[in-house]
Amino acid sequence: MIDELNEVLIDYWHQFVHLLPKLFIALIVLAIGLAIANHVSQLLGSRLRKRSHDALLANFLTNFTRWALLLMGVLLAMHVLGLSGVASGMLAGAGLSAFIVGFALKDIAENFLAGVVLAFNRPFRIHDTVQVKDLMGEVEALNLRTTLIKTFDGKHIFLPNALVLREPLTNYTRDGFIRQDFLISVDMGTETTSDRIEEMLLKYVSSHKGVETRDPHTPYIIVEKMGTTSADLRIYLWAYSEEYRRGTLELKSDLLKGSKAMLVAEGYVVSGAN
Structure with missing residues (x-):
């Protein structure tokens, strides 16, 4: 039994030695992926904060970008190690999960995507006076799901981002x-x-x-x-x-x-x- 255990351990050691160069390369790929993810997310975050004036959405998009790039780095490192099958299974599972969650939370996903579009190509800035349909007020925030407008009589209205993106919007203060x-x-x-x-x-x-x-x-x-x-x-x-x-x-x-x-x-x- 001891001889068999020694043979198994020796076999594992040989496999580890054979895998060691790939493991080293995979760690390098992972480190590079981490560096790229941090750099790109920080650059994107700084630009978003300057453009959107909304720290909540800017931070969310920054973190989302960072984790997406990190995931790509991990999957690439697994491919280097010869674990492509595991990586493919993870992607398939993530795609199926995303489909199920997206179908169940269609309205939330729609408003989130509309918020992303408004963040990059925003027809208003914070404190602009806008009108959507018959609702008029000052923009106070652009959140993940809603746009917050404060009317002149002090009411706070949370408009779904999809509605703001879909309906004609009048901006009374954009040009100054x-x-x-x-x-x-x-x-x-x-x-x-x-x-x-x-x-x-x-x-x-x-x-x-x-x-x-x-x-x-x-x-x-x-x-x-x-x-x-x-x-x-x-x-x-x-x-x-x-x-x-x-x-x-x-x-x-x-x-x-x-x-x-x-x-x-x-x-x-x-x-x-x-």
Whole structure:
């Protein structure tokens, strides 16, 4: 029995010695795979954090990339050792598992993939004001499954990423400027022309803080309706839209009230403003 045990041990030793060069090469391949996985994942993570401004999604994609590259390195090392059959079995099992899980969790997988697409080709940034269908608010986060939007009345809405990707999305703050307009109805009297009133309104609007006056965003006025002694004037202006509520909505309100007060102080009758 001792002789048989010695023969078995010697046989194992010979097999180990024969496998030793392959084992050495496999360890080198694994080390290189680990180095590549760490380098690529760190590079991808830094770019994602700069582009997406979402640490949660960036970290998830970074870790996902790292483990995927590590798995490839392990499978390649097993191939070097002559364990291709085991590696193929692992891949087949992983593929079958992925199919089963993907079918059972179709909605979650769909929203996750939509989130990945939004992360790389995002139609918005954090704190942008967007509208999806009839929902409007400020983007607070892009999560693995949902996009978080905070409405102007303080409600938090979790929109499925697939819905955000599929539906038309309006971004009010992406370019930094957004056009606003308001209407002033003025009784000019018989001694004043609309040109005089337009000049006064343009001067007032252009001097207001928050109104862009550089080309091609200079304010302008269109006469929508002209009567014998009255005119309906629509003023168009470009406002800085980084913060939509204050940058545009409150600015429009201030200009509307201020323009009416200015014309009234000059002796004109303002019959309507909206």
